[in-house]
Amino acid sequence: MSDCIFALATPVGRSAVAIVRVSGSVLPEKLVKALSIKKEKRGVFIRRLSLGSFSDSCLVLNFPAPGSFTGEHLIEIHTHGSPAIVGELFSFLESLGLREADRGEFSKRAFLNEKMDLSSAESIMSGVFAESAEELAALEDFRSGSLGEKIRKLSKKIESLLVEVESQLDFSDEEGVVSVGASGVSSELSFLHGEAVSLIKSFSPLKKDSLKKRVVLSGEPNVGKSSLFNALLDERVAIVSQTPGTTRDIVRKALFLSGVEVSFEDTAGVRDVGGSKIEAEGIKMAKEAAASASLCVEVFDDPLKMSRNIGSSLVVLNKIDLLNKAVSADGFVAVSAKTGAGLQGLRNEILKRVQSPVKENLVSERIYLRLEAASSLLEQESVGLDFFETTAQNLRDCLKELEGVYGVFDNEVVLDQIFNNFCIGK
């Protein structure tokens, strides 16, 4: 049996609609009630949900198992695409006991329930993992950096406190073990908690999202933006974002270039504007899109019309197969979406431009959350008969949370230190 998970199926950020998917082998009764749907009834329902301070009317799509993408009970909730509303929806789902899916978890379930074949699943997974490759690099960097060092030191102190507490539990009848009072342990706990809090304050989480690079394709109609786009997405990768069974929610498309997710956006819609305004409008829109994007690619099909309209953009000449003489690609990239000529060079160039150095005081979001969890485990009241044994448990859990940085916690370490520090044995 699998638990109930949810994830945003549309891109993060402001958009017309946001779609949140929920999947589980059993849906929590509370959720079914809150959405007032019939569990076994497939269909679309309009529901008004009160989400924190908002009340939003949503579209709820119910796909009972097994006739769904994951093969489990699946619900889609379509809301307005405001991050605030999506955030409230997440909290709402969490309050019902659901958890946010790990990356690739929906696909994994789909695969395990035989809703997706292996090759599709594998390519999705490779993409999903590639996404975390840079995160991993960030983490490596962080490990060797000064913050990593600080956390390692904190972990060592937590470990020492654990050794002290453990010595009071397994060896309380040993004369060689100095007995420590609850107040001593609790003041050490609050000291460590203080250290953890000030550490956490000194850096911020690297949002997974900031690793995603947005690349905007701009250019006049018919220069071949969309065929270029499709050519850049080879078939295998196309599946990455085009989660089978649902094409309607794919607005942007994503491509993985050596572990960096690059999503392409077409600046469509300029055709409606008549006359000479076309060019000006197109450039204006491209500029707007480029402002928030990592890179703007300006596509042309005529060497004579080529110019850089946006300061940092990459200029691409498409359809070189139609030219009767070779062009010397100086300051631009020449490709043919049709024959594939120059595509690999373009991929490399895009990658080179979007890859960013990892900033020092950033830490992967996962580790950040773990640090927060570790810190809260150090916040303990020193009352009750069970203070020592629950504190030992919390300190162990705390070291577990820090495992990614501190190395795997090993029980023997505690015993070794106790035997080294104290004269044990009657």
Place this chain on the structure above:
Amino acid sequence: MKYIFDLIVIGGGHAGVEAALVAKRSGLHVALITLDKTKTGRMSCNPAIGGIGKSHLAKEIDALGGYMAEATDLAGIQFRTLNKKKGPAVQATRAQTDKNTYEKAIQKKLSKEEIEIFDDEIKDFGTNKAVIEKAISKNNEYEAKAFVLTTGTFLNGTILIGHTKQEGGRIDEKKATGLEKFFEKQELKLGRLKTGTPPRLSSQTINYSLLEPQPGDESEAYMSFLGPKNKHPRQTSCHITQTNENTHKIIEENIKKSAMYSGLISGVGPRYCPSIEDKIVRFSEKKHHQIFVEPEGLETDWVYPNGVSTSLPKEVQEEYIRSIKGFEKAAILQYGYAVEYDYIDPRNLHKTLATKNNPNLFLAGQINGTTGYEEAGAQGIVAGINASLYVKNEAPWTPQRQNSYMGVLVDDLTRLGVSEPYRMFTSRAEHRLLLRQDNADERMYQTAKKLNIINKEREDIFLTKQNEKEEIKKKLQETKIMVSGVKKTTEELCKRNDFTEEEIKKITKQDGKNFTEVYFDIRYSGYIDKQQRELEKMKNLEEHSLGLVFDYKEVIGLSGELQERLNIKKPKNLFEASNIEGITPAALNVLSIHLKKIDALRAV
């Protein structure tokens, strides 16, 4: 002579006894073969059962219908609860026992259960391929369908006192030989471990007026869940004294004469049970070491000075003992000694304690590198259960880390092996808050019931207690009081720190003896839920073996770095993989999909 049984247990120590008894409870025709049946169930060392981590094991054995705890109740001359102020998960019962009463109780039980005991020494096994068909001694052959071997400290045992070395598994007892050749043939690795014991003193010669008495505190405490059924004998006191600078000087001056320091001993001894020589060398800044003066029984004048185990020569033992307050005129009835013995690397065993080479040979106790009666008894019952299941052609049973200390013990041994004699500590159990001594009955009940190894009396006592606990819980849920203007159930109050157990007891007008247990069940429910969730997750991961993944380079979607790391670490299953640095949930997903692919290919 030739004998035929269903199951044969070799060795009448604490492991062997529990193995034989549980096989009998499983309805088999059992024999116990041991070097000297008058010494069956003998406590080789300390006359005490229980203690932190150890009473946990003793109570689990009890909950499976074993006899160790009952014998302890019949022989216990002083009961104490340790860690009274540290919380229920680490609280432990420790009983000082009358050694003679203890072994007599065990022997009586064996004869009541009509277990046939032979005085004999097994020297070899007769095999048919991997299956063992008979145990062979000089004059006899014992055929059976399964065998449990528990040789304790006897396999090639050597006793050392100062520079003298003599053969034997315990003082004045012979050693066992021959089986090491069998193990060599099976290519089972033998290792050497060491342990020691203090000199025994005559109580008549101790000046008790100089010693500080240490009375028991819990004559109402029972090791067994059967409680007062097994009446305690008269309770008595222990005493405390300590070594002094003079003692230390004598030992330092003679340190070269100790077998431990003269190079005579190659085996590794336990760090938590050091000899007095060790303590003085390693902690030279300490001016005193405490000694617990423990009577070995009510009717005997043998005294066990706990804390001064040694392998110094006899005359030095006399000198240092007499330098201790209260021992000025002490007569030594038996000298302290170290014993070295062969053990088998327990990584050669399955978690059922069956050897990997021979499916019907089970090993338990000190032979597996452990020390302690409780550790031995626990393995004895695990091996006995599985040997019986084997005979009956039924599926094996393995205790789990998450539900018992037995599980922790068996898992640690078979997975990690030992580097010193292994004893139990509560810190070895990551699910410590779940594994309390008071709920051992609850934790083992399902197993006991399924295997049909507990009698009706035991079951009734258990079910009555469960009913009482239910009643208490109901009362806690029904009783509501106003707390700062809000109505709360007393059940909720159990989790809060601003109400004590006593206060809640008063509010709900309860005095049932199981209240504390219910209180902590509720209080720890948060931890228990969290651990349960982790366990679920882990169980899922553990179930996925990576045994068929030979080269991680083939796993599409993993970074090259992780592929290399995995190739080096070779995790057994997804759980072990998840503990490797850099493995993210996404990487685990990649691995699990790869496993599915292997499955799919194998199905074709």
